[in-house]
Amino acid sequence: MEIELWVYAALTAVCVVSGFIDAVAGGGGLLTMPALLSAGLPPHLALGTNKLQSSMGVAMATHTYRRKGLLQIRPHLGTVACVFIASGLGALAVQALEAKILNLVVPVLLVLCAAYVIFSPRMDDTDRRELLSRKGYVPIASGIGFYDGFFGPGAGSFFTTSLVALRGLGLTRASALTKLFNTTSNLGSLLMFVAGGQVLWTLGLCMAIGTITGSWLGSHSAIRFGARLIRPLLVTISLLLTARLIWGYFTG
Structure with a gap:
């Protein structure tokens, strides 16, 4: 499909901001998905290019x-493999099924995430006793991975909140593992x-330049300021995603 040059520039600029948000708290799709849809991309093509x-x-x-020493990959390779498979299955499912029902379910989950972040004294950089072992967390991570492939908004918030609540990680370490x-x-x-031909490569790679820039800035900011930055941004993104999804559901 034909896309004007100014659209490339505008979407790349949007991605600088979304990359920053994604690196700190997740939820950058709050900006990029509406921007892609506004540019005239069909939903599945917008999802693939956004990914x-x-x-x-x-x-x-x-x-x-x-x-920066906040993440070790090797101990989590089993979980990574399960998340990878689950997300692929989710992406296959969304190309065949209607995802609109999630517009009602996901806002409820996001409000619960925001409420937990606001009211729980656990949401800081202190590690605490885990409620689930690394293996016990695999089904939770796989479920979120499936959801991310199927629909996506708020997946980062779900990972971060569940890692704090269930695995006992401090907020910055949870953000890193997220x-x-x-x-x-x-x-x-x-x-x-x-595989389904649902990616615009030139547009996606241009947007990636902006996203990488924003992600670099965001990750360094999160490491520097820790929970003082991550906690309020996590609440804000969860509530904004909730509002956008509810608005999208009732406006069609």
Whole structure:
């Protein structure tokens, strides 16, 4: 499809902001998906192109967290494999099924996430006793991975909140591990969108430049300021995603 040059520039600029948000708290799709749809892309093509740019941005954030010593990948390889498979299945499902029902379910989950972040004293950088082991968390991570491939909005928030609540991680470490799982779910679903021919490569790669820039800035900011930055942004993104999904449901 034909896309004007100014649209490339505008979407790349949007991705700088969304990449920053994704690197800190997740939820960058709050900006990029409406922007892609406003540019005239059909929903499945918008989802696939969004996964391309998002994959590269979150991968940049993952690398930054790992380089700063906040993330170890090897202990989580089993979970990564399950998230990868689940997200691919989710992406296959969304290309065949109607996803609108999730517009009602997801806002409820996002409000619960925001409420937990606001009211729980656990949402800081202190590690606490885990309620689930690493293996016990695999089904939760896989479920979020499937959801990310199928629909997507709020997946980063779900990963971060569940890692704090169930695995006992401090907020900055939970955000770092979220980026690993989010990179995995993005790549797993991206492969299925590529196989289905649902990616605009030139546009996606241009957007990726903006996303990588924003992700670099966001991950360094999160590492520097920790829970003081992540906690309020996590609440804000959860509530904004909730509002957008409810608005989208009732406006068609």
